[in-house]
Amino acid sequence: MAEIKLFNKWTVQGIAVQDPGLQQYISLRPVFVPKTGARYAGNKFHKSRINIVERLINKLMIPGHKARKHFKSSGHITGKAGNAYDLVKECFELIEQRVKKNPVEVFVKAVENAAPREEIITIEYGGARYPKAVECAPQRRIDIALRYFVQGSFQKSFNTKKPFVQYLADEIVAAYQMSSVSVAIAKKNELERQADSSR
Numbered sequence: 001m002a003e004i005k006l007f008n009k010w011t012v013q014g015i016a017v018q019d020p021g022l023q024q025y026i027s028l029r030p031v032f033v034p035k036t037g038a039r040y041a042g043n044k045f046h047k048s049r050i051n052i053v054e055r056l057i058n059k060l061m062i063p064g065h066k067a068r069k070h071f072k073s074s075g076h077i078t079g080k081a082g083n084a085y086d087l088v089k090e091c092f093e094l095i096e097q098r099v100k101k102n103p104v105e106v107f108v109k110a111v112e113n114a115a116p117r118e119e120i121i122t123i124e125y126g127g128a129r130y131p132k133a134v135e136c137a138p139q140r141r142i143d144i145a146l147r148y149f150v151q152g153s154f155q156k157s158f159n160t161k162k163p164f165v166q167y168l169a170d171e172i173v174a175a176y177q178m179s180s181v182s183v184a185i186a187k188k189n190e191l192e193r194q195a196d197s198s199r
Helices: 052-060 081-099 103-114 138-157 164-176 183-197
Strands: 118-125 128-135
Touching: 052 081, 052 103, 052 138, 081 103, 081 164, 103 138, 103 164, 103 183, 118 183, 128 183, 138 164, 138 183, 164 183
Parallel strands: none
Antiparallel strands: 118 128
């Protein structure tokens, strides 16, 4: 039986998730086309069984949402899953050229590196508000990392001539290399520092 490859180009065989907290939540189930069409959207925790690349494609379709406000729209996407699919495929081709590795493996490692372990919540006590450090749930860790990849790339590409797909490739490669040039890594470090100081 022929091996199923992502985008019919890249294998997912042999790619392992190193972070034990994320192993059950990063799915690398091989698919020809990473698009399920939200068939199981109502099922609790089902998105953790969707291929991680498809989750990136889904995040690309809502690039402007921030704190429930649509702060920046984008002409790149316009709600079309096909456009998002093409952008991710082109991005992976760029990553492969730069790093000379399987881009799916690079992307999975970047998600692991960018996923914050702690965050802060605000608790109200006697009319005053205090920050409190809490551990981040594994599924939320992945959601936050993917959101930072997309929003950071769109913010950098806004009003520039350089194509968005290059910024997305830069972001993923920087996160893979644990570089603070990556918006996701910078935000993760800031979040964990705030959590550490408010413990």
